[in-house]
Amino acid sequence: MTTPRPRIRFATPADREALRLLEHEYFPAKSGVRHAGYLYDDENLAAIALTERLAAPMRAFTFVAEVEGEIVGFAVGVPSMMTSGDTDAQTMNLQYLAVQPEHRGQGIGAALVKKIITRSQKVVQNLIHAHIPVDQVGFYEGLGWKVEPMGHGLAWLPDGDHLRADAGDPAFGFPLMASKVLRSRGVLQSFPYPVVTGKPTLDASMEAARLVDAGKLDPSKFDEFTRDFVTMGRAEARSLAAKTTP
Numbered sequence: 001m002t003t004p005r006p007r008i009r010f011a012t013p014a015d016r017e018a019l020r021l022l023e024h025e026y027f028p029a030k031s032g033v034r035h036a037g038y039l040y041d042d043e044n045l046a047a048i049a050l051t052e053r054l055a056a057p058m059r060a061f062t063f064v065a066e067v068e069g070e071i072v073g074f075a076v077g078v079p080s081m082m083t084s085g086d087t088d089a090q091t092m093n094l095q096y097l098a099v100q101p102e103h104r105g106q107g108i109g110a111a112l113v114k115k116i117i118t119r120s121q122k123v124v125q126n127l128i129h130a131h132i133p134v135d136q137v138g139f140y141e142g143l144g145w146k147v148e149p150m151g152h153g154l155a156w157l158p159d160g161d162h163l164r165a166d167a168g169d170p171a172f173g174f175p176l177m178a179s180k181v182l183r184s185r186g187v188l189q190s191f192p193y194p195v196v197t198g199k200p201t202l203d204a205s206m207e208a209a210r211l212v213d214a215g216k217l218d219p220s221k222f223d224e225f226t227r228d229f230v231t232m233g234r235a236e237a238r239s240l241a242a243k244t245t246p
């Protein structure tokens, strides 16, 4: 007997309950730990997120993999959130990806990621990133993503815009930062940075200052905000060094 091929399609509001259960199963909230909140608990928000003609223009893509009418996997891409709380229209965050265990190893996860990437490229996003567990490094690297070392985030400079940074989420079991450049022209430079304070922009700015001072990062194309970030990073690094020097 052959296993039926999964069908991959944009989600609809009728998928809400199935997605809500998958979301709670694979991405559990933890008491006492900040959580971004669930996408499908609120009926009205879910109705928007799961209606393609409303969600897609906001660059929010939910794809489901279906076998004989049952949802066996899903992937959600949403615009990345910046430290300021604004969304970053140029960057996609692969917020969720899961395939039910009995359907793994058949290419469903890879096909879901491909769908999200294709849609992201259509709306000219520069980069996609995800916070991932340690046991999925091979999956992402196999798809051509870059995974930063443990304890490191990724900083990148979009062409004509300010420094961006993000790191994994150890408190939820997704400690590693994985990313893939979707538009090489849109990303001038990128570099890993050590997580020191836990504030991505500050930590990335400290590393940017160190790299500029060491001649390893070219500041000639920095915009004025990035120049300010680097000044801030240099000052923060000095202040931290003063605190730790006896």
Ligand SMILES: CC(C)(COP(=O)(O)OP(=O)(O)OC[C@H]1O[C@@H](n2cnc3c(N)ncnc32)[C@H](O)[C@@H]1OP(=O)(O)O)[C@@H](O)C(=O)NCCC(=O)NCCS
Pocket: 026, 094, 095, 096, 097, 098, 099, 100, 103, 104, 105, 106, 107, 108, 109, 110, 111, 130, 131, 132, 133, 135, 136, 137, 138, 139, 142
């Ligand atoms: C990660 C996950 C989505 C992969 O789904 P999948 O459908 O089994 O993946 P695929 O079959 O498309 O795998 C694609 C390739 O990656 C490989 N691969 C899959 N999982 C892997 C892993 N954990 N480590 C190394 N390689 C892996 C496959 O062998 C396959 O290789 P091939 O192309 O050489 O055959 C699935 O394991 C999962 O749902 N994990 C739990 C959910 C989770 O923790 N999600 C959080 C991430 S945001």
